[in-house]
Amino acid sequence: MNKYFRVNQIIPHIFPVAKGTWWAWVKAHPEELTPTKLGPRTTVWSEQQLKSFAEKHRGGGR
DSSP: OEEEEEHHHHHHOOOOHHHHHHHHHHHHHHSSSSEEEEEEEEEEHHHHHHHHHHHHHTTTTT
16 A cells, blocks of 8 residues: 655655755655645645655655
8 A cells, every 4th residue: 555745744854855845856756756736725636656756766865
């Protein structure tokens, strides 16, 4: 079963960056960080997407 995370769970724990940086990454990498809308103010990302993105972009500083 896949877990899903909201931006407030991702920022401090998985990616320690500013919210603006997170949303810039989402915009720059739409094929890797495809958000799922659960409602008008609720957006989530799958654990699998987050792990894949982290592995691909670790060590590059970006």
